[in-house]
Amino acid sequence: MPLEIIRNDITQVHVDAIVNAANESLLGGGGVDGAIHRAAGPELLAECRTLGDCKVGEAKITQGYRLPAKHVIHTVGPVWRGGKSNEDKLLAECYRNSLALAKEHNLESIAFPLISTGAFGYPKDKALKVAIAEIGDFLLQHEMTVYLVVFDRASFALSEKLFASIAEYIDDNYIDLHPIDDRNRLELTCMQEEVFYEASICPASMPAPAKPVKRKLADVVKKLEESFSQMLLRLIDEKGMSDAETYKKANIDRKLFSKIRNDIYYKPSKPTVFAFAIALRLNLDETRDLLGKAGFAISHSSKFDLIVQFFIEEGNYNIFEINEALFAFEQPLLGN
Ligand code: AR6
Numbered sequence: 001m002p003l004e005i006i007r008n009d010i011t012q013v014h015v016d017a018i019v020n021a022a023n024e025s026l027l028g029g030g031g032v033d034g035a036i037h038r039a040a041g042p043e044l045l046a047e048c049r050t051l052g053d054c055k056v057g058e059a060k061i062t063q064g065y066r067l068p069a070k071h072v073i074h075t076v077g078p079v080w081r082g083g084k085s086n087e088d089k090l091l092a093e094c095y096r097n098s099l100a101l102a103k104e105h106n107l108e109s110i111a112f113p114l115i116s117t118g119a120f121g122y123p124k125d126k127a128l129k130v131a132i133a134e135i136g137d138f139l140l141q142h143e144m145t146v147y148l149v150v151f152d153r154a155s156f157a158l159s160e161k162l163f164a165s166i167a168e169y170i171d172d173n174y175i176d177l178h179p180i181d182d183r184n185r186l187e188l189t190c191m192q193e194e195v196f197y198e199a200s201i202c203p204a205s206m207p208a209p210a211k212p213v214k215r216k217l218a219d220v221v222k223k224l225e226e227s228f229s230q231m232l233l234r235l236i237d238e239k240g241m242s243d244a245e246t247y248k249k250a251n252i253d254r255k256l257f258s259k260i261r262n263d264i265y266y267k268p269s270k271p272t273v274f275a276f277a278i279a280l281r282l283n284l285d286e287t288r289d290l291l292g293k294a295g296f297a298i299s300h301s302s303k304f305d306l307i308v309q310f311f312i313e314e315g316n317y318n319i320f321e322i323n324e325a326l327f328a329f330e331q332p333l334l335g336n
């Protein structure tokens with residue numbers, strides 16, 4: 001998945017580069033900086049001594065030494081001074097310059113800590129917004145797998161207002177116990193399969209809601225016979241989007257996309273279908289149609305479904321923001 005939010009100790013992550021939230025001297029310190037130097041061994045400090053200083057927002061690269069990561073990209077975040085001292089611009093530069101440096105070195109994967117959110121006091125929800133926006137912009141132009149590593153879930157703070165409105169939405173719409181009729185039984189089966197990310201057992205025959213638009217019978221029959229992959233490719237054409245734009249906005253990597261493109265019977269997982277619905281800015285009815293092609297339906301007994309539905313209804317199709325919310329509610333993320 002091009003952008004993945006994970007909870008881990010960054011010194012344990014196997015990637016081409018991990019990013020260090022350093023200070024201008026680049027000679028080590030506390031927090032994630034201390035942890036990286038301890039895990040990498042004294043050779044890292046020796047190489048850092050050859051680099052000179054690093055200004056706020058800039059980035060420099062070294063080897064990873066004893067770390068599982070091949071390289072360390074050192075960047076210096078801004079100290080939070082209340083938000084009126086260009087902190088957001090400087091923090092964005094840290095992400096932008098680190099990603100540019102990774103690209104320059106042909107790296108394929110990179111892991112960031114939440115820069116500036118420890119000793120430098122940057123509020124975590126604000127820092128997360130900056131990180132997601134910068135990484136998101138970069139990924140729309142470039143191929144790379146980017147991990148945002150949060151140390152503990154508590155440090156992962158969705159903006160309180162958004163969190164409250166999603167929680168309220170789930171509360172209003174969440175159905176704990178369905179009366180079991182045939183339709184619900186089918187949905188439950190789909191949800192159980194979902195745990196294993198397998199769509200193949202559920203039939204693609206959930207009743208789609210009536211559409212007010214008049215359509216020719218021949219068109220309707222043709223669309224009924226379409227597979228998921230065919231429908232996806234048709235929608236991409238109809239929306240005038242390119243393949244690359246679509247899979248990037250869906251947070252899906254090129255390999256998976258070409259698999260789907262080349263296999264008309266490809267059975268995607270539910271998060272993958274939702275991811276394409278978001279990339280294509282489908283409305284709720286269109287999303288249901290696309291899900292139906294893969295044997296899924298939107299279920300009001302699934303928090304995951306409700307959160308995605310919330311964003312679609314809000315007209316917010318930013319996949320990275322949706323993933324931020326899914327992560328906060330401990331749900332799987334969209335993408336592959
Ligand atoms: N893995 C992932 N994240 C971590 C880890 C870890 N092992 N350890 C801490 N964090 P900080 P800053 C998180 O203070 O605010 C140093 O002394 C932590 O929870 O490491 O940019 C430098 O030398 C927090 O969310 O960096 C500088 O002087 C985030 O990493 C100064 O601190 C960043 O916290 C830099 O301060």
